[in-house]
Amino acid sequence: FGEKLLLQNLWWPVFGNLNDLHPEYEIYDWNRKSQFIDFAFLPPFGQFGIEGDGFQSHVKDMDREKHNYSLNRDTFLTGMGWKMLHFSIDDLQHRPENCRMLLRLVMSPYLLRTSSVKPAFLIEKEVLRLCWHLGKPVRPKDVCDQLDVDFRTARKWLQALAAKGWLTPIARGGSIRYYELKEELLQHLL
Missing domain, CATH: 3.40.1350 (Trna Endonuclease; Chain: A, domain 1)
Structure with a gap:
């Protein structure tokens, strides 16, 4: 049963x-x-x-x-x-x-690793994992706090993941403030 x-x-x-x-x-x-x-x-x-x-x-x-x-x-x-x-x-x-x-x-971090689109660096996987675990749009400050890096580095990583098609930038007040996992990626993971 x-x-x-x-x-x-x-x-x-x-x-x-x-x-x-x-x-x-x-x-x-x-x-x-x-x-x-x-x-x-x-x-x-x-x-x-x-x-x-x-x-x-x-x-x-x-x-x-x-x-x-x-x-x-x-x-x-x-x-x-x-x-x-x-x-x-x-x-x-x-x-x-x-x-x-x-x-x-439990399974999402492993499915991220096996997706057909591979992030080039391990740190990118950590940023994607952070986005998944937060369950909401992520800010550069969130990356700074979690991965102990400066703001410019965090923003650079988020921009690189957006350029690779993993994240969608969200603008507020004329500038990009947040990034979220692309809907297609979420559908692939779920």
Whole structure:
């Protein structure tokens, strides 16, 4: 039931395909004990474990030993390069829009990296990531504060990203004050 909800209410509305998604993916823990992840998303840019957790089986019926093992399992998987995402069955059923927002938030930096248009410099990726995380038009001052650079450098980076087609400049009072991610980029990411 939970896996079906995860696919129907979360994955399909966000991605519209099942590419690189593997159900009941077997992994081994530090003791070589076989475990299963509800879904493994294995694109070229990472390993993501996606779980639909029910209250009864994952919380209510859990004793201290099972709780400890669950935490250690996630920490072990993180150490092995997995990014683990947990969604409650209740949210998947009654608040799927929250789950979709969280999935997009986690996946967007990786999708930016794999887009067909590549920024030339790593700093450009950081500026784009900042724009995404702020969720509103970004000012040179925002870049200054976040990336610890002077105003002229921040403005230069924003102008370069606008020239490459990643950002749209927004004028106020006759001069450009803000930049926002292009709508087409947002559609590609979402």
